[in-house]
Amino acid sequence: MDDCIIIGAGPAGLTAAIYLARFHLKIRLFDCGSSRAALIPCTHNHAGFPEGISGLDLLARMRAQAERYGAVREAVRVQRIEPGETWTVETASGTFRSRSVLLATGVVNNRPRSLPDDLHDEALARGLLRYCPICDGYEVTDKRVGVIGTGDHGRREALFLRGYTRDVTLIAPDAEHMLDAACVAALDEAGVIRVDGPCGDWAIKDDCLVVETAGGLLSFDSVYPALGSVIRSELAIAAGARGTEDGCLEVDDHQRTSLPGLFAAGDVVKGLDQISHAMGEAGVAATTIRNMLSEKEPLRR
Template sequence: MSEEPCYDCLVIGGGPAGLTAAIYLTRYHLSIRVVDAGKSRASLIPCTHNHAGYPGGISGKELIARMTEQAQMYGAAIVAGRVTRLDRIDGGFRAEWGEGSVMARTVLLATGVTNRRPPMDEDLHDAALAKGLIRYCPVCDGYEVTDKRIGVIGSGGRGVAEAVFLRGFTADITLIAPDRAHELDADDQARLTEFGIEAVDGPCQAVAAHDECIVVDTPEGHYTFDSVYPALGSDAHVELAQQVGATLKEGVLVVDSHQRTSVPGLYAAGDVVLGLDQISHAMGEGGVAATTIRNDLAKERPILRERLSGSIRAKASEGA
């Protein structure tokens, strides 16, 4: 018999999806463990203005800190670490990370995605991101670049789609190919012309970030922008899902309308699932996943609170 504890649920990932689930699961009186590698995309947000409930905005780090405090308040144990191995075992799963390992009846994958970065020095990138000179999410912060000079680093259908989306916020858009000359089909070319978007060939390199502008070097010369949006796609953290054979589509996890993956007992929420990559959506999916986990566990074994010693009713009548 193994000495490892067996939890009702192991939550892998402590971003908005995983932490929302942790809050719900602990409030359902379930035993859980959260393991988090500490690289939430939310922690990169200097100040979000589209997350409801914060009219003055809130930084991603502050939001994560508040959610962590709330989950811990209800008893969630949050461990720092990157889970590297997930196996199906009799009655659930076994996970390993660094020095630790744990068994759990169910697992929630809330591992998120990583954006592909544009070609540029890493420190320069991080400084520019903190100042809003580099942005990754037009849905989140297109409003903040209204009527500004915007560069989109990308090409093909994805780059054109992002440039056209941003056209709803500003008329000054330049689409720059990241690593070579643009290869645009006739439809993409026609859309750029229709929407008045200039196309510049690469390879490009963002070379300087000042207080209020960023400079991008291309074979056609230097371009100065108020902000640059890399439109290079992202990579979902699905390695653990692959280890247990969960179904993927377009590189992200497929779930049913209750956040169940194709593997019984394995659930997923947030950016790692196909859908709108937003905090509100990740939180919503985290809440749905937690409630499904609770109800699926209750089908195996009813979840019933023990009676307190002595009947509450008896005490009440004593006091009457």
């Protein structure tokens, strides 16, 4: 019987593993290997790394720290979780029991459908394609930036980036823009250019990302897809946990979901999708788990 099973080994899951292992608890850490943090070529927004650090390097450091205290990451995808007096966690390699479960499964960004995978990965590695203006908007200061999106979500991203550069173009992903009068007025007031889609025939040329639109070929120093994301909350929702309309898990101030013994931290919870925020939530969740278990049975050496 485990004290806690952690599902997901991104910044939230690994932070929780460090805390829980140092609490001398028996834990399992399941990782299907798809942390969004692994896609970060270099972040300059994470405190403590003035020269920046890649997502892969950050995760490797965090894994090594967790393993130092006895946590072991298992490369297994969890198929189902079931509540009860103790939690049941089913994987392809077996079924496990635990006194608590922490879900740190994050989200998956929606990619431009017409962008080939190999070109996507190269553009991402070179900083020509970016997904988080909060993380790396500084890097596009005074550069030419494209935003793939429309509606209120596209408007918000374009206006956010307008705080870094005056050269922002909002491109509809499919056909004509879907913008109401208020969106059009806000974009016009900010000087954001609007171009209809669809987007296609992507290419990298002269260290720029080039895309064909209804307005012709456009070249950008960086492009931000503002196409939303898929929240990976399905395990908890299927078990009966409450979620928001967009699929995020509802939690209280201590990261407790609506199901006793089930906790959630990081991007799977509604909030600021930032590494630092995910790590803070994981610290709160792990401490609450420790205290909950101690109330049921005192933890003593």
